[in-house]
Amino acid sequence: GQNIDQPTEMTATEGAIVQINCTYQTSGFNGLFWYQQHAGEAPTFLSYNVLDGLEEKGRFSSFLSRSKGYSYLLLKELQMKDSASYLCAVYSGGYQKVTFGTGTKLQVIP
Amino acid sequence: DGGITQSPKYLFRKEGQNVTLSCEQNLNHDAMYWYRQDPGQGLRLIYYSQIVNDFQKGDIAEGYSVSREKKESFPLTVTSAQKNPTAFYLCASSIRIAGVYTFGSGTRLTVV
Numbered sequence: 229g230q231n232i233d234q235p236t237e238m239t240a241t242e243g244a245i246v247q248i249n250c251t252y253q254t255s256g257f258n259g260l261f262w263y264q265q266h267a268g269e270a271p272t273f274l275s276y277n278v279l280d281g282l283e284e285k286g287r288f289s290s291f292l293s294r295s296k297g298y299s300y301l302l303l304k305e306l307q308m309k310d311s312a313s314y315l316c317a318v319y320s321g322g323y324q325k326v327t328f329g330t331g332t333k334l335q336v337i338p
Numbered sequence: 339d340g341g342i343t344q345s346p347k348y349l350f351r352k353e354g355q356n357v358t359l360s361c362e363q364n365l366n367h368d369a370m371y372w373y374r375q376d377p378g379q380g381l382r383l384i385y386y387s388q389i390v391n392d393f394q395k396g397d398i399a400e401g402y403s404v405s406r407e408k409k410e411s412f413p414l415t416v417t418s419a420q421k422n423p424t425a426f427y428l429c430a431s432s433i434r435i436a437g438v439y440t441f442g443s444g445t446r447l448t449v450v
Binding site: 232258259261269270271272273276315317319324325326327328329330331 | 369373381386428435437441
């Protein structure tokens, strides 16, 4: 089976940097995704990591260590609109086998 | 603009009734998916389809049925056999890489 762990909630201050961690246990790893989901809305794709290292995309960066089963999403220069849930998902094993974590609810405060 | 359209946004069902959730995409994506989201749980895969006239069960297919008669459309029927249907249902599509999804805006189904 697969297991994905993320913190349930986090709070950070506007303008600051926050790191959201995701650990996973799986076999046949193919890739890791991060999604942003505002309350009551659909998730939107943020990043996709296949190889170890850091992928930077504007204020958002995502890091992957396959040997440690670990990823993080880094959000810089936090804005109030970044208040949302951040979902970690792993693609592994069989075809189309994508497993989502329960998500981390981030609250950005002034 | 291309995208995925789900309808209705809110749906109320009486116990014992079947209901069908619509999902239409104009992205020309081959693969389409249905996920269910419950509070405190990750998205769970109900069904997926790689090509027209073919679909596969996901992790929680019991009590659900789908069809894929057209590339653009992937409707989901929630049958009376689904014992706990109240949830937020998300339709998604992908062009090639599983997991790189475009999601629809979702349908919130409530059993009354």
